[in-house]
Amino acid sequence: MVEGQIPIQEYQTGNTKHTWNIEKLLSAHKKLSEHSYTKGIVEKGYANRTLYVNLTTGEIKEKNVSEDMKHLFTGGRGFGLKLLWDSIKPTTRWNSEENELIITTGPLCGITQYPGSGKSLCLTVSPSTNIICDSNVGGFFGPYLKFAGFDALEIQGKAKKDVVIVIDGETGTVSIESAPLEETNSHLLSEQLTHIYASEDSDVSRQKVSIVSAGTGAEHSYWGCMNFSFYDIRRKVPRLKQAGRGGLGTVLRDKHVKAIVVKVETIDGVSNHPVDPDTLAMVGTKIHREIRDLDRFQCNMRSVGTAHLAEIMDAYDLLPTENYRFGSFPKAPRIYSPEFYKLFTKIIPDGCWHGCTMACAKTVDGYTVMTGPYKGQKVTVDGPEYETVGCGSNMSLWDPLWILEFNFYCDTYGIDTISAGTAIAYYMEMYEYGILNKERCDGLELCFGNGEAVLELLHRIAKGDTGEFIQTAAKGIRRVKDWLKKKNWGEPYLIEECGMESKGLEYSEYVTKESLAMQGGYGLTLKGPQHDEAWLIFMDMVNNQIPTFQDKAEALHYFPMWRTWFGLNGLCKLPWNDIEPENNAETDEPAKVPEHVQNYVDLFTAVTGVKVDKNELINQSERCYNWQRATNVWLGRGTRKDDWIPYRSMGPVTPLEYGSRMQRYDDQLVEKLGLKKEEVEKMSIEERIKELYRYRQDQYQKLADAVYYRRGWTPNGIPTPQKMKSLGFTDKKMLSMLQKKIDEDEKNGLNKWCGTYRGKEKPPSDIPRYWEKW
Amino acid sequence: MQETNTVKILRFHPEKCIGCLSCEKACSKVHFKTEEGGENSAIHIIKKNETFEMNVCDQRGLCLDMCPVGALARNKKGIVILDVKRCIGCQACVAFCPINAMRKSSKRIEPFKCISCGACVRACPEGALELVETPIKDIRKVVYHKQGA
Numbered sequence: 031m032v033e034g035q036i037p038i039q040e041y042q043t044g045n046t047k048h049t050w051n052i053e054k055l056l057s058a059h060k061k062l063s064e065h066s067y068t069k070g071i072v073e074k075g076y077a078n079r080t081l082y083v084n085l086t087t088g089e090i091k092e093k094n095v096s097e098d099m100k101h102l103f104t105g106g107r108g109f110g111l112k113l114l115w116d117s118i119k120p121t122t123r124w125n126s127e128e129n130e131l132i133i134t135t136g137p138l139c140g141i142t143q144y145p146g147s148g149k150s151l152c153l154t155v156s157p158s159t160n161i162i163c164d165s166n167v168g169g170f171f172g173p174y175l176k177f178a179g180f181d182a183l184e185i186q187g188k189a190k191k192d193v194v195i196v197i198d199g200e201t202g203t204v205s206i207e208s209a210p211l212e213e214t215n216s217h218l219l220s221e222q223l224t225h226i227y228a229s230e231d232s233d234v235s236r237q238k239v240s241i242v243s244a245g246t247g248a249e250h251s252y253w254g255c256m257n258f259s260f261y262d263i264r265r266k267v268p269r270l271k272q273a274g275r276g277g278l279g280t281v282l283r284d285k286h287v288k289a290i291v292v293k294v295e296t297i298d299g300v301s302n303h304p305v306d307p308d309t310l311a312m313v314g315t316k317i318h319r320e321i322r323d324l325d326r327f328q329c330n331m332r333s334v335g336t337a338h339l340a341e342i343m344d345a346y347d348l349l350p351t352e353n354y355r356f357g358s359f360p361k362a363p364r365i366y367s368p369e370f371y372k373l374f375t376k377i378i379p380d381g382c383w384h385g386c387t388m389a390c391a392k393t394v395d396g397y398t399v400m401t402g403p404y405k406g407q408k409v410t411v412d413g414p415e416y417e418t419v420g421c422g423s424n425m426s427l428w429d430p431l432w433i434l435e436f437n438f439y440c441d442t443y444g445i446d447t448i449s450a451g452t453a454i455a456y457y458m459e460m461y462e463y464g465i466l467n468k469e470r471c472d473g474l475e476l477c478f479g480n481g482e483a484v485l486e487l488l489h490r491i492a493k494g495d496t497g498e499f500i501q502t503a504a505k506g507i508r509r510v511k512d513w514l515k516k517k518n519w520g521e522p523y524l525i526e527e528c529g530m531e532s533k534g535l536e537y538s539e540y541v542t543k544e545s546l547a548m549q550g551g552y553g554l555t556l557k558g559p560q561h562d563e564a565w566l567i568f569m570d571m572v573n574n575q576i577p578t579f580q581d582k583a584e585a586l587h588y589f590p591m592w593r594t595w596f597g598l599n600g601l602c603k604l605p606w607n608d609i610e611p612e613n614n615a616e617t618d619e620p621a622k623v624p625e626h627v628q629n630y631v632d633l634f635t636a637v638t639g640v641k642v643d644k645n646e647l648i649n650q651s652e653r654c655y656n657w658q659r660a661t662n663v664w665l666g667r668g669t670r671k672d673d674w675i676p677y678r679s680m681g682p683v684t685p686l687e688y689g690s691r692m693q694r695y696d697d698q699l700v701e702k703l704g705l706k707k708e709e710v711e712k713m714s715i716e717e718r719i720k721e722l723y724r725y726r727q728d729q730y731q732k733l734a735d736a737v738y739y740r741r742g743w744t745p746n747g748i749p750t751p752q753k754m755k756s757l758g759f760t761d762k763k764m765l766s767m768l769q770k771k772i773d774e775d776e777k778n779g780l781n782k783w784c785g786t787y788r789g790k791e792k793p794p795s796d797i798p799r800y801w802e803k804w
Numbered sequence: 805m806q807e808t809n810t811v812k813i814l815r816f817h818p819e820k821c822i823g824c825l826s827c828e829k830a831c832s833k834v835h836f837k838t839e840e841g842g843e844n845s846a847i848h849i850i851k852k853n854e855t856f857e858m859n860v861c862d863q864r865g866l867c868l869d870m871c872p873v874g875a876l877a878r879n880k881k882g883i884v885i886l887d888v889k890r891c892i893g894c895q896a897c898v899a900f901c902p903i904n905a906m907r908k909s910s911k912r913i914e915p916f917k918c919i920s921c922g923a924c925v926r927a928c929p930e931g932a933l934e935l936v937e938t939p940i941k942d943i944r945k946v947v948y949h950k951q952g953a
C-alpha cells in the first residue's frame with residue numbers, strides 16, 4: 031500500500047478480524063483486591079510516587095519518591111535498582127516469593143517532542159543469570175503509567191491463579207482481578223484487553239490503553255519477554271514491542287500475571303509539566319528535521335528500521351552466521367533490508383511512542399501464518415528488527431518469510447527472539463557435530479536452515495512439552511552446556527566454547543572475534559552479553575581509534591555510562607546516533623555525537639528544571655551503574671569469573687573457522703605474536719588455533735584489568751567502597767558488604783591482575799590495594 | 805471525511821502587496837484572538853528585495869501521514885485541519901512540512917495552520933490575496949518513504 035493520505039478510518043491491513051464477546055470475558059473477572067488513589071499531576075517529569083503491588087497478600091500501596099532518591103538514582107532503571115535493593119535478599123532467585131518485577135519510566139519519559147521518549151525500563155532477578163536483568167522497551171505503557179500517577183510499578187509475590195493488574199488513571203483505582211477466560215498469547219490477549227478496558231468503543235479510547243503481557247512460551251522457558259502494546263489507530267491493532275532480554279516474561283508468568291493494563295484519562299504535549307516546553311519544541315523540531323533531511327542518506331530507519339544493519343554487518347564480516355562461526359555468507363543478500371522493505375507497510379508514523387519520527391517500528395501487515403496454532407490467519411508482524419534478522423542468519427534461515435514466522439511466534443508466545451535464536455543456532459551446531467541428533471532432540475531435526483524444526487521447537491515449548499531436550503533447551507545455552515557435558519555426549523571444549531552465552535544469557539547478534547573492545551562490550555557488562563552497553567566494533571576494528579588498552583578502557587567506561595543514561599530517563603538510544611548532524615564527522619569526538627549530547631542536556635533541564643551539563647549526565651549514570659554492579663556482587667556474582675566469555679566470541683574455535691579466514695589468522699600469528707612465517711607454515715591448524723587462543727585469552731584479561739581499574743573497581747571487578755562514597759552513596763549495608771567481599775578476595779589472592787605483562791608492558795597500577803589511597 | 809476533489813488555497817499577488825501585514829494580524833486574531841501577527845499567524849508575508857513573498861499552507865497534506873494520533877485530517881471541503889483537542893504536540897508535522905507552513909506559536913504546545921477561512925483575504929486593503937479552488941490531485945504530496953536517496 032504505497033498511496034498515502036488514506037483517511038485513518040478507512041485504512042485496511044488485510045488482517046484476519048476477530049470479534050470478542052467482551053461481556054463474557056469481563057463477567058468472569060473477580061476483583062481480588064482494589065485500591066483507590068488521588069490522581070495527582072506529574073511535575074517536572076516526576077509523578078513523585080511509585081506503586082507497589084503484592085500478589086500474595088493482595089496489598090496495593092503507594093510509596094513516596096524522595097528528593098534524595100531523585101538525586102541519587104535519577105529515575106527509570108535507577109529507581110528500579112533502588113526499589114529492588116530495598117526488597118530482595120542476597121539469596122533471592124528469579125522464582126523466589128520476594129523477587130520483584132519492576133517497570134519504571136524516568137523523568138523524560140512521555141515527552142512527545144523529541145524522538146524516542148517513551149521507553150519503559152524493566153528489571154527483575156533473571157532466571158538466566160540469577161542477577162538483575164534490565165530491559166528497555168517501547169510501547170505506551172511507561173508514559174501512561176506515569177500519567178496515571180506513578181514513576182514506577184513494583185510487583186512482588188505470586189498470585190494463585192492468573193490475574194490482570196489494572197491501573198486505571200481515569201478513575202484513580204488499581205485492582206487485581208482474576209482473568210480466567212482471556213487468551214494467553216500476546217497478539218490476541220492485548221487485543222482483547224484493549225477492547226475490554228477502553229472507555230469507549232473508539233480508536234481514540236483504545237489508544238489510551240496499554241497492555242503488558244507474555245505468552246505461553248514465557249511460561250515454559252527462561253526466554254520469556256514482556257510485550258508492551260501500543261494501539262495503532264490506522265492498523266487498528268495493538269502492536270507489540272518487547273522487553274526481551276533476561277526472562278522478564280518468565281518472571282511475569284511465574285507470578286501468574288496474565289497482563290498488566292494501564293489506562294489514561296488524557297494526554298497532551300505537556301503531560302509531564304516540563305518547566306520549559308518551548309525548548310522541548312525547539313530542540314525536538316531541530317532533530318525531527320535532521321531525520322527528515324538526512325535519514326535517507328544515513329540509516330534509512332524510517333523505511334526499514336534497524337534491519338538496515340544486515341547488509342552492513344555482512345559487508346564487515348560481522349553478521350553472525352551458523353552460530354557465529356562466520357561473519358558473512360553468500361546467501362546473506364536474500365535477507366538484506368531491501369527484501370524486507372518490499373514487505374513492510376509504508377507511509378505510517380511508525381513510532382513506538384508518539385512523536386518518534388525515527389519511526390523504526392516497522393510491520394508486515396496481512397502476513398499469512400505458515401505453521402502452528404494460528405496457521406492460515408493473517409496477522410500484523412512487528413519487525414523484524416536487525417537482531418531478529420541476525421538470528422535468521424545465525425540459524426542459516428535465508429528466507430525472509432521464515433524470519434517473519436519466527437518473529438511472529440516468538441512475540442506472541444512471549445519469547446525473546448535474540449535468546450531463542452542464538453540458543454537454537456548453538457543447538458544446530460551441536461547437531462552438526464553429532465553431539466545432538468534427532469533422537470537426543472526429541473525427534474527434531476535441528477540442522478542449520480531447517481525453519482520448520484525451529485518453529486516446531488517453539489510450538490512444543492509453548493505447549494509445555496515434557497521432552498528432556500525441549501525442557502532443557504528452553505532454559506537456554508548455559509543449561510544445555512551442563513546437560514551435554516553431564517551426558518558425556520561430546521568434547522567439553524567444543525560444548526563450552528561454541529555456545530554464545532555469558533553469565534547465562536545468550537549473546538545478541540554481532541560477531542566480535544576481531545574487536546577486543548567489543549568482546550569487553552559484551553563480557554564486562556552488568557546483565558550479560560547485550561550490545562546496549564557499548565557498540566565499539568567500528569571505533570575499534572574498522573577505524574582503529576582506540577588502539578591501546580587504556581583507550582579501550584576509556585571507551586568501555588564512557589559508552590556504557592552514556593548509554594545507561596537513556597535508561598535512567600525513559601529514552602530510546604537510537605535517535606542519539608542512528609541519525610547524526612550533517613557536520614558530525616568534523617566535531618572533536620564524532621563517536622559521541624556531541625550535538626546530540628547537548629540536546630539531551632537541554633532536554634533534561636527543560637523538563638526537570640535542574641541545571642546539568644554533559645559531565646553530570648555521566649555522573650548520574652555512574653551512580654546507577656556501580657550500584658547495579660554492587661548488587662550483582664551482593665547476589666553472589668559480579669566478579670571477574672562472571673565476566674567470562676566463550677572463545678567463540680574471541681576467535682576461531684574449530685579448524686573450519688580458522689580455515690575460513692586462514693590468511694587473517696596466519697598473519698596475526700606473525701604480526702601480533704611474533705612468530706616467523708615459516709614457523710606458522712609448519713604448524714598444524716590445531717596448533718595455530720592453540721597459539722591464537724592463548725594470545726587472545728590473555729588480551730581479554732588485560733582488557734578486563736584496564737577496564738576494572740578505569741571504573742574504580744578492584745582487580746576482581748568489585749566496586750570499591752571508596753568509589754561508592756565518591757559517588758555520594760552512604761548506604762551502610764552496601765558499603766560494608768563490598769568491604770567484606772574485598773577482604774575475602776584479599777584472603778583468596780583474587781586482588782591481583784590477571785593479564786601477563788612482559789617487557790615494557792605494565793598492569794594498570796602496581797600499588798597493592800590502590801583504591802585505599804583514593 | 806473528504807467529500808470533494810478540490811480545495812480552496814490562497815493565491816498571492818505580490819505586485820499589489822504593500823507589506824502592511826493586515827493579513828497576519830487578521831490571521832492571528834482567528835487563531836489566538838490577538839493582533840500580534842508574526843509567529844501567531846499562519847500566513848507570513850516576507851519582504852524580499854523590492855517585492856514580497858507569501859508563505860502559507862497550500863493544503864498539500866503531507867502532514868496527514870505524520871500524525872501519530874490522527875489529529876490531522878481533511879475536512880469536507882478538503883482543507884487540512886488540526887484538531888487541537890486530539891493533538892499531543894509532537895511537532896512532527898511542523899518539522900516535516902517541506903514548506904515550513906505548519907506553525908508553532910509560543911502560546912501553546914500544539915501547532916496551528918492555515919484553514920483557508922479567508923480572514924486574511926478580507927483584511928487585505930489592496931486585494932493582494934484570494935482563495936482559489938484547486939484540484940487536490942494537483943497539490944497533494946506524500947511524505948518521503950523510499951529506502952535510500
Ligand code: SF4
Binds near residue numbers: 168386389390603
Ligand atoms: S527510534 Fe524506533 S525504537 Fe526508538 S523510540 Fe523511535 S520507533 Fe521506538
Ligand code: SF4
Binds near residue numbers: 874876
Ligand atoms: S503536533 Fe499534533 S497535529 Fe502535528 S503531528 Fe504531532 S500530534 Fe499531530
